[in-house]
Amino acid sequence: SPAIVLFTQDLRVHDNPVLDAALADGPDVLPLFVLDDAITGTPFAAPNRMAFLADCLADLDASLRSRGGRLVVRKGSTAHEVKRLMAETGAARIHVAAGVTRHAAHREEELRAAFDDRLHVHGRSLTVLDPGAVTPTSRDHYAVFTPYLRAWSAVPGRKVLSAPARLDVPESASGTALPSYRAASPALPKGGESEGRRVWRRWVDGGGLAGYDEAHDALGADGTSRISPYLHFGCLSATEIAAQAAAAESAGAEAFVRQLAWRDFHHQVLAARPDCADTDYRKRGDTWVRDEAEAKAWREGRTGYPLVDAGMRQLAQEGWMHNRARLLTASFLVKTLRHDWREGAAHFLSLLVDGDIANNQMNWQWMAGTGNDTRPNRVLNPLSQARRLDPDGTYVRQWVPELSGLSDRDVREPWKVPKADRNGYPDPLVEPEDLTARYREAHG
Numbered sequence: 001s002p003a004i005v006l007f008t009q010d011l012r013v014h015d016n017p018v019l020d021a022a023l024a025d026g027p028d029v030l031p032l033f034v035l036d037d038a039i040t041g042t043p044f045a046a047p048n049r050m051a052f053l054a055d056c057l058a059d060l061d062a063s064l065r066s067r068g069g070r071l072v073v074r075k076g077s078t079a080h081e082v083k084r085l086m087a088e089t090g091a092a093r094i095h096v097a098a099g100v101t102r103h104a105a106h107r108e109e110e111l112r113a114a115f116d117d118r119l120h121v122h123g124r125s126l127t128v129l130d131p132g133a134v135t136p137t138s139r140d141h142y143a144v145f146t147p148y149l150r151a152w153s154a155v156p157g158r159k160v161l162s163a164p165a166r167l168d169v170p171e172s173a174s175g176t177a178l179p180s181y182r183a184a185s186p187a188l189p190k191g192g193e194s195e196g197r198r199v200w201r202r203w204v205d206g207g208g209l210a211g212y213d214e215a216h217d218a219l220g221a222d223g224t225s226r227i228s229p230y231l232h233f234g235c236l237s238a239t240e241i242a243a244q245a246a247a248a249e250s251a252g253a254e255a256f257v258r259q260l261a262w263r264d265f266h267h268q269v270l271a272a273r274p275d276c277a278d279t280d281y282r283k284r285g286d287t288w289v290r291d292e293a294e295a296k297a298w299r300e301g302r303t304g305y306p307l308v309d310a311g312m313r314q315l316a317q318e319g320w321m322h323n324r325a326r327l328l329t330a331s332f333l334v335k336t337l338r339h340d341w342r343e344g345a346a347h348f349l350s351l352l353v354d355g356d357i358a359n360n361q362m363n364w365q366w367m368a369g370t371g372n373d374t375r376p377n378r379v380l381n382p383l384s385q386a387r388r389l390d391p392d393g394t395y396v397r398q399w400v401p402e403l404s405g406l407s408d409r410d411v412r413e414p415w416k417v418p419k420a421d422r423n424g425y426p427d428p429l430v431e432p433e434d435l436t437a438r439y440r441e442a443h444g
């Protein structure tokens, strides 16, 4: 009898421990993806991610077909659909990857209640190391990154698994057609394992990995890998990427692998504290400002601070934002304007194609000072950030075209030029000398 392979955030055939385990018992498998009402009926199913997901499912189906199989897509509740499929096909086992979110925990509970020891949950699938694989003495997770990195780096990588050569899917398994969704952002990247592998290879072959230590902070250079959406949906395996990067043995590769450890770090925090998707990891007694006009200006990229606005406009256009811009736009909302991090995190999740509860919520908390930053009082200054990260204004000119004619200095401080030369670009929402005022008032 066949084994069900329940795909979740591991939409790939290469280095997939779940698929590999199911095929260990023979070629008869049922690759299944459920468009679960518990996600599709919520704001988490943002148009950009659903459009990307549709690409991922189409690509996975094509890869499975080239190996003699296909993807069965169902809509509804995961446990219910698995139960129906078992009845239809006589499947005896179900394999799934372990997840870290409340949704994943709930899904696993339901499957466990229904199928007990017929359910096989596999680790080292979504992250390089599983949450809890390394822990400090007498705690269930690391609260600080540096010791986590040290422990993480000492664990040998698991073997990278090859893609299966052949699988057989029973005829009796019925499913709905592959879905299609309309993206919100016009320049959204294309999803899927094939595209993810191309993006990664092109970046490595073009010198991106070797030069990562030098280029990853320069906003105008756009020097990061842009693989985050492929990691979020599991089109790329974090283990395979980490292994390939480690084998490159360059300073760039070392800096890059460190970022993959950050991803694992935030996942192990969320796995230990799933409530941190919406509650503070550390309570600091913050009272937040509520001001819809300010929030709207921030969302629309009209704060009057060019680097902040460039980031927010990149997010709207591409469904993706450079990491340094994410940090600065988040700092501006939570530290300068003193708005609740949940407001910013929700806006990011409504657009980010890589929008991920672990990485997004825990990075927002990090910047808000309620999370795992050992310097929770840091406030990023958009002016010094612009001098450091976008000295010639390349990034700002790309995303804030109304300022493109200004000099390198004026493009950082457009309030210093006459209004007529600013093509409608707004005055700053907060005076430059008051960038830290609200924060200092609250935290001394």
Ligand code: FAD
Residues within 6 Å of the ligand: 216, 224, 225, 226, 227, 228, 229, 231, 232, 256, 259, 260, 262, 263, 264, 266, 321, 322, 323, 324, 326, 327, 330, 348, 352, 354, 355, 356, 357, 359, 360, 361, 363, 364, 367
């Ligand atoms: P690269 O620089 O090429 O890094 C390679 C990979 O390492 C990334 O793809 C990502 O998986 C991981 N990584 C890098 N930096 C971080 C980090 N700080 N935390 C966790 N993982 C990291 N990342 C998401 O994947 N999803 C999110 O929803 C998300 N929200 C964020 C919100 C805020 C406020 C901030 C400050 C950061 C957020 N990040 C998020 C982390 C980071 O900005 C992105 O992973 C990165 O910009 C993706 O681009 P890249 O693939 O080119 O990264």
